[in-house]
Amino acid sequence: MNWAVIMAGGSGTRFWPESRKHRAKQFLDLFGPKTLLEQTFDRVKKVIPPSRILVFTASDKAASTAKLLPIPRSQVIGEPAGRNTAPCAAWAASLVLKKDPSAVLGIFPADHFIKDEITFSKVLRVAFGQADGSGMPVTLGIKPDQPHTGYGYLEIAGKKATVRGTPVFFLKRFHEKPALAQARAYLRSKKFLWNAGIFIWRADCLLETTRRELPAVFKTIVKLAAGGISAVVAKKLFTKVPNISIDHGLMEKLSGGILTIPVSMGWNDVGSWASLGDLLPVDRAGNLSVGTNILVESSGNVVKGTGRLIATVGLKDHVVVDTGDAILVCPVSKTESIRKIVVELQKRKMHRFL
Amino acid sequence: MNWAVIMAGGSGTRFWPESRKHRAKQFLDLFGPKTLLEQTFDRVKKVIPPSRILVFTASDKAASTAKLLPIPRSQVIGEPAGRNTAPCAAWAASLVLKKDPSAVLGIFPADHFIKDEITFSKVLRVAFGQADGSGMPVTLGIKPDQPHTGYGYLEIAGKKATVRGTPVFFLKRFHEKPALAQARAYLRSKKFLWNAGIFIWRADCLLETTRRELPAVFKTIVKLAAGGISAVVAKKLFTKVPNISIDHGLMEKLSGGILTIPVSMGWNDVGSWASLGDLLPVDRAGNLSVGTNILVESSGNVVKGTGRLIATVGLKDHVVVDTGDAILVCPVSKTESIRKIVVELQKRKMHRFL
Numbered sequence: 001m002n003w004a005v006i007m008a009g010g011s012g013t014r015f016w017p018e019s020r021k022h023r024a025k026q027f028l029d030l031f032g033p034k035t036l037l038e039q040t041f042d043r044v045k046k047v048i049p050p051s052r053i054l055v056f057t058a059s060d061k062a063a064s065t066a067k068l069l070p071i072p073r074s075q076v077i078g079e080p081a082g083r084n085t086a087p088c089a090a091w092a093a094s095l096v097l098k099k100d101p102s103a104v105l106g107i108f109p110a111d112h113f114i115k116d117e118i119t120f121s122k123v124l125r126v127a128f129g130q131a132d133g134s135g136m137p138v139t140l141g142i143k144p145d146q147p148h149t150g151y152g153y154l155e156i157a158g159k160k161a162t163v164r165g166t167p168v169f170f171l172k173r174f175h176e177k178p179a180l181a182q183a184r185a186y187l188r189s190k191k192f193l194w195n196a197g198i199f200i201w202r203a204d205c206l207l208e209t210t211r212r213e214l215p216a217v218f219k220t221i222v223k224l225a226a227g228g229i230s231a232v233v234a235k236k237l238f239t240k241v242p243n244i245s246i247d248h249g250l251m252e253k254l255s256g257g258i259l260t261i262p263v264s265m266g267w268n269d270v271g272s273w274a275s276l277g278d279l280l281p282v283d284r285a286g287n288l289s290v291g292t293n294i295l296v297e298s299s300g301n302v303v304k305g306t307g308r309l310i311a312t313v314g315l316k317d318h319v320v321v322d323t324g325d326a327i328l329v330c331p332v333s334k335t336e337s338i339r340k341i342v343v344e345l346q347k348r349k350m351h352r353f354l
Numbered sequence: 355m356n357w358a359v360i361m362a363g364g365s366g367t368r369f370w371p372e373s374r375k376h377r378a379k380q381f382l383d384l385f386g387p388k389t390l391l392e393q394t395f396d397r398v399k400k401v402i403p404p405s406r407i408l409v410f411t412a413s414d415k416a417a418s419t420a421k422l423l424p425i426p427r428s429q430v431i432g433e434p435a436g437r438n439t440a441p442c443a444a445w446a447a448s449l450v451l452k453k454d455p456s457a458v459l460g461i462f463p464a465d466h467f468i469k470d471e472i473t474f475s476k477v478l479r480v481a482f483g484q485a486d487g488s489g490m491p492v493t494l495g496i497k498p499d500q501p502h503t504g505y506g507y508l509e510i511a512g513k514k515a516t517v518r519g520t521p522v523f524f525l526k527r528f529h530e531k532p533a534l535a536q537a538r539a540y541l542r543s544k545k546f547l548w549n550a551g552i553f554i555w556r557a558d559c560l561l562e563t564t565r566r567e568l569p570a571v572f573k574t575i576v577k578l579a580a581g582g583i584s585a586v587v588a589k590k591l592f593t594k595v596p597n598i599s600i601d602h603g604l605m606e607k608l609s610g611g612i613l614t615i616p617v618s619m620g621w622n623d624v625g626s627w628a629s630l631g632d633l634l635p636v637d638r639a640g641n642l643s644v645g646t647n648i649l650v651e652s653s654g655n656v657v658k659g660t661g662r663l664i665a666t667v668g669l670k671d672h673v674v675v676d677t678g679d680a681i682l683v684c685p686v687s688k689t690e691s692i693r694k695i696v697v698e699l700q701k702r703k704m705h706r707f708l
Contacts, residue, residue: 017665294702296694309680309707311371311695314688318672320681326663327676329683334668340650341665348648353663 002128003103003203004048005092008037008057008065008110009082013342014272014335017326018304021354022061026111027068030276037110041069043117044108047124051075054095055110056088059231080235085197086249087217087241090210093203094225103203104132107246112196113279115266123263126166127200130259137201137251138259139171141193142267147183150271152176152195152247154260171258174247193262196269199246206250213253217241272335273319273328277302291322300332326353356482357457357557358402359446362391362411362419362464363436367696368626368689371680372658375708376415380465381422384630391464395423397471398462401478405429408449409464410442413585434589439551440603441571441595444564447557448579457557458486461600466550467633469620477617480520481554484613491555491605492613493525495547496621501537504625506530506549506601508614525612528601547616550623553600560604567607571595626689627673627682631656645676654686680707 012025019025026037034042037055044053050071057065059078066076077095079088089107096103106124114120127138141154157172174195178186186192211218220237223229229237242249251258268279277288277300287295291305293312300317303310306324319335321328330338345353366379373379380391388396391409398407404425411419413432420430431449433442443461450457460478468474481492495508511526528549532540540546565572574591577583583591596603605612622633631642631654641649645659647666654671657664660678673689675682684692699707 017663294695294698294704296698297688297691305681308678309371309704311680311682311699313684313691313695315672315683315685318669318683320683322681324662326665327659327674327681328665329669329672329674330667331669334651337651337667341648341667344648344650345665350663 001052001100001103002048002106003096003100004044004053004106004108005089006037006040006044006053006055006108006110007085007088008055009079009088010111011058011082012111013339016338016342017321017323017328017353025270030270031113031280035068036113036270037065038068040108040110040112043114043120044106046117046121048106054092056092058082080231080238083238083241084243085246086210086214086244087221087238089246090207090214090217090221091224093206094221097203097207098225101204104128105201105203105206107199107201109197111270113268113270119263119265123166123261123265126163126168127261129163130168131200131202134259135202135205136257136259137199137254138261140196140198141260141262142196143262143264144187144192144194147180147187148194149177149180149183151269153178153186154193154195156191156193156260156262160259166261169260169262171260174252193260195247196267209250209254214242214244214249273302273321274332274335302332355406355454355457356402356460357450357454358398358407358460358462359443360391360394360398360407360409360462360464361439361442362409363433363442364465365412365436366465367693370692370696371675371677371682371707379624384624385467385634389422390467390624391419392422394462394464394466397468397474398460400471400475402460408446410446412436434585434592437592437595438597439600440564440568440598441575441592443600444561444571444575445578447560448575451557451561452579455558458482459555459557459560461553463551465624467622467624473617473619477520477615477619480517480522481615483517484522485554485556488613489556489559490611490613491553491608492615494550494552495614495616496550497616497618498541498546498548501534501541502548503531503534503537505623507532507540508547508549510545510547510614510616514613520615523614523616525614528606547614549601550621563604563608568596568598568603627656627675628686628689656686
């Protein structure tokens with residue numbers, strides 16, 4: 001059967017001051033009344049019933065995460081430490097295998113945005129079928145519409161099949177974030193897709209690959225999945241496993257091949273405040289304005305308030321966010337550096353803003 | 355004897371959101387614990403005793419203005435309407451003449467900044483002496499240190515005298531705000547000074563010039579100074595007088611000449627948020643930061659908060675002001691346009707921010 005694991009362990013600082021230590025990006029309601037995690041859950045449950053959806057998050061957020069979603073607490077797994085996606089995926093695989101030896105596992109980041117959910121559902125069903133039949137991992141590859149330098153890329157090889165109108169390709173290789181010239185070449189070639197971090201893989205194959213390629217992870221995961229160990233011991237064990245992603249730690253080691261399904265579904269990794277301007281309706285001058293704002297002769301800004309008036313004049317391409325206790329102002333081009341503010345807050349021990 | 359009138363009628367919007375309808379620039383404490391008006395009063399009283407200082411302000415602010423200053427309510431005159439400086443000066447002259455027929459009147463804007471108060475006092479004493487002896491108005495002209503296009507200029511003619519080391523010149527003429535090329539030529543020639551709006555003039559000469567050049571103003575002023583008329587009638591009368599400045603309405607009409615004393619005293623008209631960066635201590639990156647602010651890789655900004663955290667990264671040459679209920683963000687180069695925000699607030703009937 002098809003299973004899903006939603007990875008909600010991120011602790012992003014790029015949405016400060018909205019995101020804080022205990023309110024990471026996946027717990028923000030950037031696009032309306034629901035958090036990114038809830039939106040991801042709602043999207044996934046159209047293909048996989050809630051009873052077969054696991055959610056992994058940091059252990060101190062497990063209880064609140066369970067309250068947010070219509071699943072029992074037992075389906076929310078608290079990770080004792082953040083160790084990237086490979087250990088998490090292996091853990092999930094070993095848990096679902098105990099209930100379903102033929103499980104196929106979809107792995108989804110909790111904090112991305114997907115506009116076209118119908119296409120997502122359709123492609124996901126094809127991906128589950130392909131993963132189940134082939135034993136190979138299937139990745140969803142986003143068709144690029146710009147030479148983005150902030151994403152990893154998937155280079156496709158020959159076509160394997162076309163399933164209900166959806167072509168499925170073999171993956172040639174993974175590529176790291178490119179420089180701009182490279183990204184432009186990728187875009188022109190049409191053989192490169194954005195790596196959206198969505199993987200579908202038979203749980204037994206995933207776990208077997210872990211046993212072979214990441215034996216230290218495998219040993220720990222077996223112990224954790226067996227249950228009956230204390231939180232202290234679990235943390236001690238998990239902290240020691242390598243911090244490594246599914247792509248690098250597992251998939252790249254496969255000689256048996258990887259599949260990729262190219263898809264256009266309005267995907268965005270919601271990487272920064274600036275990305276909101278691409279995802280939400282903007283005014284004629286290209287401003288995204290949420291709250292009580294007066295923007296005079298201003299363009300290309302992301303302005304988000306919480307009741308207080310924000311007024312700008314002549315402001316171009318800036319982010320202004322007011323959360324009540326803190327105000328952020330920075331150029332759109334500098335949103336990647338917001339974490340430096342968080343570092344500075346830590347340095348000054350201004351804990352209430354962290 | 356020497357008298358002073360401080361003109362505190364301004365209703366500036368350039369310091370929004372700090373300045374509001376009932377809290378004009380002169381009532382702001384931009385430079386420490388005291389308001390600009392109090393600072394002006396303290397500066398003037400070093401030369402003229404408080405009992406001979408009158409303060410003119412808008413009638414609805416007269417009571418609160420009197421509370422701010424160590425003078426009786428009777429020395430604070432509420433103008434029924436804003437009519438620029440000529441009617442106000444004539445009114446002040448007629449009031450002081452009733453008590454002192456030989457009064458010499460110093461006229462001071464309430465909302466300027468002067469760093470070097472010792473030089474101010476010294477030059478002011480010379481100016482009072484010259485005004486008393488000659489019957490001519492004396493203007494203080496600020497020696498320019500940059501080709502400023504935001505000020506009017508005074509062009510000097512020949513030297514009249516040097517008094518206790520202070521040279522006194524005849525004024526050739528007033529000049530409006532120049533274009534940049536013109537301002538550069540002014541700076542090079544060394545014959546042009548900034549018009550600081552500070553005038554010293556015998557009250558009888560001032561009033562006689564008003565009678566001759568602005569008879570409508572004169573007639574109304576005589577009635578107002580006589581007293582015994584209702585606020586409603588006073589407003590009706592005053593609203594009808596021409597809106598005209600001392601320079602244009604009175605001084606420029608004089609054939610008898612005007613005197614000017616050039617002075618360097620760290621004067622600034624505090625015309626905008628940007629000017630604060632020139633007047634207050636800034637950090638190494640040229641930021642003026644007031645409040646709990648974290649400025650990362652930011653330079654040339656004016657950031658003023660009131661308790662809440664303001665954090666910036668990569669911000670260059672912007673003004674950020676938080677007053678608790680409203681936040682302003684604009685480039686330093688656009689501070690002249692802040693009034694457009696106020697216009698927009700009026701249009702949207704957002705009265706609580708006005």
